[in-house]
Amino acid sequence: MVNYYSADAVREVLTWPLVNKAVESALVAIVKEDPKTPSTSFAFQPKRTFTACGKEPGKILLTMPAYVGNYKLKSPRDPGEVEHTHSTLACKLVTSFSGNPRRDLPLPSIQAHVLLFDNQTGQLSAIMEGTDLTTWRTVSASLVATKYLYFRRFGAQAEQERNINVAIVGCGVQGQLHAAAFCAHFRVRQLNLYNRTHSKAQDLSYQLRQKLNIESGTQINVCSSPNEACQDADIICIATYSKEPLIQLADLKTNQGVHINAVGAGEIHFSEVAPDIYQQAKVYVDCYANAEAELVGLPAPITAEVGEIILNGNYPREAEISIFQSMGMASEDACVAQAVRNALSLPQRFPY
Numbered sequence: 001m002v003n004y005y006s007a008d009a010v011r012e013v014l015t016w017p018l019v020n021k022a023v024e025s026a027l028v029a030i031v032k033e034d035p036k037t038p039s040t041s042f043a044f045q046p047k048r049t050f051t052a053c054g055k056e057p058g059k060i061l062l063t064m065p066a067y068v069g070n071y072k073l074k075s076p077r078d079p080g081e082v083e084h085t086h087s088t089l090a091c092k093l094v095t096s097f098s099g100n101p102r103r104d105l106p107l108p109s110i111q112a113h114v115l116l117f118d119n120q121t122g123q124l125s126a127i128m129e130g131t132d133l134t135t136w137r138t139v140s141a142s143l144v145a146t147k148y149l150y151f152r153r154f155g156a157q158a159e160q161e162r163n164i165n166v167a168i169v170g171c172g173v174q175g176q177l178h179a180a181a182f183c184a185h186f187r188v189r190q191l192n193l194y195n196r197t198h199s200k201a202q203d204l205s206y207q208l209r210q211k212l213n214i215e216s217g218t219q220i221n222v223c224s225s226p227n228e229a230c231q232d233a234d235i236i237c238i239a240t241y242s243k244e245p246l247i248q249l250a251d252l253k254t255n256q257g258v259h260i261n262a263v264g265a266g267e268i269h270f271s272e273v274a275p276d277i278y279q280q281a282k283v284y285v286d287c288y289a290n291a292e293a294e295l296v297g298l299p300a301p302i303t304a305e306v307g308e309i310i311l312n313g314n315y316p317r318e319a320e321i322s323i324f325q326s327m328g329m330a331s332e333d334a335c336v337a338q339a340v341r342n343a344l345s346l347p348q349r350f351p352y
């Protein structure tokens, strides 16, 4: 029997502790075995495929298979409880149709389903709607990268103690959840929002003000240029489809340490950040194999995978610029889909 998990069902169990643990496990599992930093988990993650839907640009189908072995997830019953080991065979099918938000009846640009298979028989066991899952796991990858590549350079407690200014460049689906999640996880003093269509940044600012606790003390600013948004930023999350650079080195603060989560840009991942930033930065990726195929022409060498840094603790220096070049990877989808499935398999609770 193939179980179907709808978008509503998935949305009900997506929580940050569940997703963050699954994503961190995936980032570690894909790191090649090294006797200096042993890890019991592992992954087989072939390069994903891209199929253009016709000759017009901006319409692509990606297939993303992965097997992740012996990795840990939080218990869905109680996130504080002991972690459980899992192995998962999955394949995500995801489309990126960048014109969708401008349709008469707008749709998300990114829409996905995850297929889960039985490890013993290879039979398809579940189909899970994966659109929100994709947004959450992508934001989670930025959160995990920020924790290890930015905060940990200032010490083990920095993510709880340090006040930061965050810039969001691009307030689409990704930008919106990045903004909310960064405020939920870290001590955000100032949140600067920039979007090409100004009204979307204003709408997001309004929604966040409703949601954020007054006592959070976060000041939200709607900015009229990426430069204005980034000037005082410690962390920049950029998630657009821009083929031209939106942020330059001169937009960043100097000698104080800046971390950039470069999430977007579609066909060429690194086009939204200017080459002069890459040339001054340490660049980290989620996965070398995808980078080899998808980051051809990247204007800087890759320092490491994020998972390597989680394992070996070689954090950037305090004043450095770090970039997490997020491509998204199938192992993240496999681990998060498994965590969601576990949570949905719990017996229904009565309301009393």
Ligand SMILES: NC(=O)C1=CN([C@@H]2O[C@H](COP(=O)(O)OP(=O)(O)OC[C@H]3O[C@@H](n4cnc5c(N)ncnc54)[C@H](OP(=O)(O)O)[C@@H]3O)[C@@H](O)[C@H]2O)C=CC1
Residues within 6 Å of the ligand: 096, 098, 101, 108, 109, 110, 134, 138, 170, 171, 172, 173, 174, 175, 195, 196, 197, 200, 239, 240, 241, 242, 243, 244, 246, 263, 264, 265, 266, 326, 327, 328, 329
């Ligand atoms: N790394 C990963 O794992 C993932 C990456 N992505 C990528 O993240 C990016 C954003 O995705 P998502 O938020 O879902 O998409 P949305 O369509 O919801 O948002 C797109 C955003 O990009 C802006 N934008 C588009 N073109 C330009 C341009 N030329 N200049 C400036 N801004 C522009 C839009 O502005 P406006 O409102 O004015 O149109 C909007 O804010 C995409 O590139 C997508 O491929 C998505 C999922 C996973």
Ligand SMILES: O=C(O)C1=NCCCC1
Residues within 6 Å of the ligand: 062, 094, 095, 096, 110, 134, 266, 327, 328, 329
């Ligand atoms: O990992 C994903 O999912 C995606 N990555 C790049 C853009 C499309 C979706």
